[in-house]
Each structure stands twice: as structure tokens, then as C-alpha cells.
Amino acid sequence: MLTMKAQAAITLCLALLLGGGALSQGRKPQSPVPSEFLIGRHTYFDFGPPMDYYELFVVHDRANSCEVERITLTPAGDACLAPPSLRIATGRIEDQMNGLLDRNPCSIPEKDLNRERERCKNCLRYGGADVVMQVSCGGQTRKIRMDILDRDMFDPTPRTPEHTSWTMKLLGKLDSILDDRVMDRSIFEPPKPQELFPSDNRAPLVENIRQGKYDDLFGKVPDKLSQLLLASSVKPATPSVDLLSSTPFRPIAFDLPAYPRLATMVRAEGEVNIKFDVNAEGGVANLEFLSGQPLLRGTIEQSVKRWSFPREAVGREIRATLRFATNCPAPHP
Numbered sequence: 001m002l003t004m005k006a007q008a009a010i011t012l013c014l015a016l017l018l019g020g021g022a023l024s025q026g027r028k029p030q031s032p033v034p035s036e037f038l039i040g041r042h043t044y045f046d047f048g049p050p051m052d053y054y055e056l057f058v059v060h061d062r063a064n065s066c067e068v069e070r071i072t073l074t075p076a077g078d079a080c081l082a083p084p085s086l087r088i089a090t091g092r093i094e095d096q097m098n099g100l101l102d103r104n105p106c107s108i109p110e111k112d113l114n115r116e117r118e119r120c121k122n123c124l125r126y127g128g129a130d131v132v133m134q135v136s137c138g139g140q141t142r143k144i145r146m147d148i149l150d151r152d153m154f155d156p157t158p159r160t161p162e163h164t165s166w167t168m169k170l171l172g173k174l175d176s177i178l179d180d181r182v183m184d185r186s187i188f189e190p191p192k193p194q195e196l197f198p199s200d201n202r203a204p205l206v207e208n209i210r211q212g213k214y215d216d217l218f219g220k221v222p223d224k225l226s227q228l229l230l231a232s233s234v235k236p237a238t239p240s241v242d243l244l245s246s247t248p249f250r251p252i253a254f255d256l257p258a259y260p261r262l263a264t265m266v267r268a269e270g271e272v273n274i275k276f277d278v279n280a281e282g283g284v285a286n287l288e289f290l291s292g293q294p295l296l297r298g299t300i301e302q303s304v305k306r307w308s309f310p311r312e313a314v315g316r317e318i319r320a321t322l323r324f325a326t327n328c329p330a331p332h333p
Helices: 004-026 097-101 110-117 150-154 162-176 204-210 225-232 261-265 294-304
Strands: 036-045 052-061 066-074 085-093 127-137 140-149 240-247 270-278 284-291 317-325
Touching (some): 052 097, 052 204, 110 140, 127 162, 204 225, 261 294, 294 317
Antiparallel strands (some): 240 317
């Protein structure tokens, strides 16, 4: 026979076991830290153009590191100077997903995110970033949205809330291993051909953009990513320089001058008329400009001094006309 004390102990154990089971059934299972995620950043400024930049980062957990791929899509700032561009960058972070994330994004309460996004409803914004993390949580795709304000980026004491600050630190880690951040890009530097038409633009992430899978990722933004991708594949017009005439002799060897960058920026073009003498070595001497846009003259002087003429041209005066054309469509009024 069990004593009263033993019976009470058994009853208590059963109650604890049953109660614990009921509590565990009532709790939602905690999602594990994801092995991959996508994060999009729409950075915007009140100066430009371009005034908007769109970036997609895809991060995969590997054995002892994280693999990062970034796609940057930039709308046209100018039809010729800054056409729409697609840039692809890849890198590796020597840390596993747990260390990179520093927390489980699936465990961030939605109410906290909403409160952070409503902290500045009626503020004037001169720049900032819309950020969306897309991650699988318990078999369901979750979109975690956060707003980075201009004061978060530029104010020395921004008072950035917890989860927005965490997002900025995460993006900072990704940016640190990839060159060419939009904040560091110069509007005066033309994109390189390999940036306009990268050889690996059939990557899976690019293909998903092409199919419109991320067109609604950011919500209400000025551009659709699929349309930007299409626009970036159209080769822009390039400036041209032609030697229209050279009398009474044409050079037997000559390089055409480069189109000055400043001249293309202000769309300076037209014909430039010059005259010069041919010296005893068949080279150019006493170069003089007769007419034409002053912005075009610097590169002409550099290239014409390298021209050479046949022996019968020695001692003769040559008059030549060069034509510069930006080939750009007229800007919208």
C-alpha cells in the first residue's frame, strides 16, 4: 500500500507531466535559423538623376562560410551618359549563417516591425532605403519590411530602433565584401561595358528578375525590376568623331580624337575647322583653330599632333574639318 505522501507525489508528477504536455502543444514550434535568404534594398535620394537604386542580395549558407550574390539595377540618369545598368557582384563571408544573422529573423514579432515603420509617418525624407527580407519560416515565405531613414544613415545620434539597426548592420556586412556601393558611386564616371552587359547575366537571380518574380517585392516604388532589366540590355548610343575633310592632302596615319567627357555631358557637338603646316618629318606644326566648339578642342590638339603626311605634303598648309556627334536623343523638355 502506498502512503499518503507517496500518492501525493505521484499525483503531482502526473499533473506536471500532463500540464507540461499541454503547454508544449500550445506553443508554436520555433523555426530554425534559415539556411538562405533574399534581401532587397531600394535606396533613394532627393538628388540625381538617377534618384533610385535597386539591389537584391541572395545569401546561402555553405560549409564554413556564407556565399553572397548581389544584383544592382539602376534606372537611366541620362540616355547617353548614364543609361540603365545591371551590375552583378559575388563574394564570400567567412562566417556561418548563425554568426552572420546574429538572430533568427523568423522570431522577430510583426508588431515590433510595424511600430518601427510607423515611427516617422509624417517626416520629411530626403533619402533613405526601403528594405525587404524574404525568408522561409516554418515552410512559409515571410517578408520582413523595414524602413531606413536618412537620419539613420547620416545623423551621428540617430536613435535607430532595434530591428532597423540590426538590418543596417547586416547590410553593412554584405556591403563590406562587395565593391561598388551605390553611396560611393560617382555620377561623372561612365559605366564600363562589362557592367552594362555582364557576361553572367543569365544567372538564376537575373532570370527570376526577368520573369517578374520580384516586381512587387518593395511595394510602391517608381520602377519595376523586370522593366529595368530589359532597359539595361539595350545598348546606348555612343558619341562619334569623323574626319570629314583634309585638303589638299589627307594624313597617311592618324588617330581620331576622343570625345571629351565634359563635352558629352553638356551635349556639345558640331564641326571643328583647323589648319596647320606639314613639317619636314611629315608631322603637324603651327596648329590653329578656325571655328568650332571650344570644349572639343583639347583632344583634337592631342591627336592631330600625332598625324603624319606623305612626303609631297611637306611645307604645305592643310585645312581639315572634324565632326563631333553625341548621337543622343534630344532630352525631354
